[in-house]
Amino acid sequence: MEEAEAERTWNRETIPKVLRIVSTRLPQRDLISLLLVSPWLHRTLLSYPSLWLVLDLCEMGNAGNRLVAAISLPRYHHVKQIKLEFAQDIEDKHLELLKSKCSDSLQNLESLNLNGCQKISDKGIEAITSACPILKIFTIYWNVRITDMGMEHLVKNCKHVTDLNLSGCKNISDKSLQLVAENYPKLESLNLTRCIKLTDHGLLQIVFKCSFLQSLNLYALSGFTDEAYKKISLLAHLKFLDLCGAQNLSDEGLSCMAKCANLVSLNLTWCVRVTDAGVIAIAQGCTSLEFLSLFGIIGVTDECLEALSRSCSNTITTLDVNGCIGIKRRSRDELLHLFPYLKCFKVHS
C-alpha cells in the first residue's frame, strides 16, 4: 500500500521537478531522445520553452537539410541561438529556404555561429540576415567567400550587432570596417584575425566610432602602422587586445595604448620593435593586467618586468616571456618571485 502511494507521489510531483532540472543539463541529443519516451514526457518537455532556445548542429553532416527540418518545428519558433560550427553540407540555398519558409521562427534569433561553413557566400548572408532583425552575435570564421557585400547585407538588416567575428575572412577589406563603424557604434567585440586586406584606414574608422569596444583581435595582421595603433588609446573600455604579429608597432604606438586603463589581456607576441619603454608605459597605465605575452621580443629586459611587478604583481596570472633573450632572470622561480599569482608561463607555441 505504501509503495503504491510512494510511486504515485513520485509520478505526480517529483518526476516533473526532476525532469525540469535534469533536462536543462542534458546535451541536445539526449534531450531530444526524451521526447520519445512517452507522450506525457513529450508534452511536459515541450511545455518548458527554455529548453528550446538553442539549436546545435555543430559538426553534423547534411546540416543544411537538418537545419530546415528543425526550424520548421513549432518548438523552435523562439530560437535564440543557432550553432553551425563546422557543420557540413550547408549552403546558401538552405539559408534562402529558411528565409522563404521559416522567417517567422528567426525573429528572436540573437546569436548565429557559421564558423567554418565555407560554402556560404554573400547570398546566404543576405538571406539569413534579412530574417533575424535582432541579431547580436555573428561569427563566421574561416570563410573566404564572403566579401564586403556580405557585410553590407549584415549592417542593413541587423542593427543591433555587438559581437562580430570575421577571423580568417580574407576577402574583407577596409570597406567592411567602414560599414561596421558607421552602423555599430555600440560594438563590443571585433575579431579581424588574418583579414589581410585591412589597412590603417579601415582600423581608424573602427577606433574613432566604436568607442565601446571591449575586445579587439588583430592577430596576424602585420599591415597596420603606428598611425592607427596610436589611436587605439581612444578605446577607453578595451579589456582584451591581441596584437600578435604587429611588426610595425613601435614603443610610441604601444605607449599610447597605456591609456586603455581597463586592459586585462594584451598579446604582444612577435611585436619585434617593442622595447622596455613601451612595456613600462603599459605597466604604468594598465594596472589590472592579468594576461601578457612578450613572446619573441628580444628588445625587452629585466627592467620592464620590474616595472610590471611594481604595478601588476597582484593581477598577473599569465606571462609568456619565452624567446625574450634580453630578460636574464626568467626562470619559473624568478618569475614567481615577481608575480606571485602566476599560473601560466606559455601562451604561444
Place this chain on the structure above:
Amino acid sequence: MANNGENPSPDVGGKTVKLKADDGEIFEVEEAVAMELQTVKSFFDDDGVSYDTVVPLLNVSSTALAKVIQYCRRAVELRAKSGDDEGANEKAREEREGLEAELVREESDEGIKELILAANYLNIKDMLSFLCRAVGDRIKNKSVEYVRRFFVLENDFSPEEEERTRNEVAWAFEGVDAD
C-alpha cells in the same frame, strides 16, 4: 535529552530537534543541520511551535532520512570552514563535491530516486540539484527504454504517434536522413 540508541546523538551543547521518519524512527539532529531542511524550518517558523515538538516526516523513509542528515551535517561543517580566504573556500568546495560524488556513486537507481523524493519533500535545494545532475549523467547516452524504466513511465504512444514523433526528431540524430 532522550537518546535514541539507533542513531548517534550529538553532543549536548546546542539545541537539537527531533525528526520522525515514516516508520516511526526518531532522529535527533542539531538545530543548524535541521534547518537545512526547508520543510522543517517552515514547520518551526509557525508561531507557537516549540522546539521540543517532534517533526513528523511521513513521506521520508528512515534510510533516506539518515543519509540526508549525514549529508546536511557535513555540508554545514564545510560551510563553516569556508570564509574570506580563497584557498579555504576552494578546499571546502572540493570537499563538498567529493562528498556529493561519493553519496551518488554508492546509490542504486532506486536509491537515487528515494533520495530525490526525500530531498524534494524536505525541500533541500542544493541536495536536489546535485542529485538531479547525477540522474542526468546516468541517463545520458542511454536508450529510450532505459529512461522509461528509470522514471517508471509507460510508453503509451500509439504506433502512429510514435512514428510521427520519430520523424519529427530524426534531424537531431546522425546516421538518420532528414526529410
